[in-house]
Amino acid sequence: MLRLENLSLTQGVFTMTADMALPAGARLALIGPSGAGKSTLLNLIAGFTPPDQGRITWQGDDLTDAAPGARPVSILFQDNNHFPHLTVAQNVGLGLRPALKLTAAEAAEVDRALDQVGLAGMGTRKPGTLSGGQQSRAALARVLVQKKPIVLLDEPFAALGPALKGEMLDLVAEVLDQTGATLIMVSHQPEDARAIASHVSVVADRTITPPQETEALFTNPPQALRDYLGG
Numbered sequence: 001m002l003r004l005e006n007l008s009l010t011q012g013v014f015t016m017t018a019d020m021a022l023p024a025g026a027r028l029a030l031i032g033p034s035g036a037g038k039s040t041l042l043n044l045i046a047g048f049t050p051p052d053q054g055r056i057t058w059q060g061d062d063l064t065d066a067a068p069g070a071r072p073v074s075i076l077f078q079d080n081n082h083f084p085h086l087t088v089a090q091n092v093g094l095g096l097r098p099a100l101k102l103t104a105a106e107a108a109e110v111d112r113a114l115d116q117v118g119l120a121g122m123g124t125r126k127p128g129t130l131s132g133g134q135q136s137r138a139a140l141a142r143v144l145v146q147k148k149p150i151v152l153l154d155e156p157f158a159a160l161g162p163a164l165k166g167e168m169l170d171l172v173a174e175v176l177d178q179t180g181a182t183l184i185m186v187s188h189q190p191e192d193a194r195a196i197a198s199h200v201s202v203v204a205d206r207t208i209t210p211p212q213e214t215e216a217l218f219t220n221p222p223q224a225l226r227d228y229l230g231g
């Protein structure tokens, strides 16, 4: 269980609060207007932004003051965060060892992850020579090798067309089926939430609603979600 207990944060004029619990293995989509605090929430969970108040716990362990690398969390950003001067395999390897001195077993693990995301044989290329979809796959391979129980996705496939995005969401679901990891994904598209998420939280009005089951939420949307969806 991931718990956000009375979390609050102020950055500049922006304030947000969160108090919620997410069962291990759940797949949560965060939906809400631009600037509502979706990325900020991921940054709180990943440890890049400390809260002003409150606690974050995972399976009972207090993470609130843990450094990002010490948390059971991996995060995939919108721009995929590849280092252009490193090869694809090295970029994936960064998920295992920031200093990039991989053992033979770790290098084999990188190859396996590349294989799993459909990039077998592409490890020696530079990220800039891959298509957008392939770059997303490589970023997902980096998340895979980290084997963390919580995966955070911050609109990672927003730049892809609908078909490619669908493929990537299917691949993420496949990976989650295998690893059992808990997912929290920012999305602007309700159909993405429907495709992959077991639960949805609406982020609006400076707060995050507790996760609700996806179909139930869309069948009977609260006002904040109706406002966001329009009409």
Ligand SMILES: Nc1ncnc2c1ncn2[C@@H]1O[C@H](COP(=O)(O)OP(=O)(O)OP(=O)(O)O)[C@@H](O)[C@H]1O
Binding pocket: 011, 012, 013, 014, 032, 033, 034, 035, 036, 037, 038, 039, 040, 041, 203
């Ligand atoms: N480092 C910062 N300092 C001050 N304010 C910030 C900082 N980072 C974000 N904010 C503000 O916090 C609010 C929430 O931003 P956040 O990026 O979390 O929104 P979001 O819901 O992810 O938006 P979008 O859907 O547009 O990506 C915004 O008003 C933003 O301007």
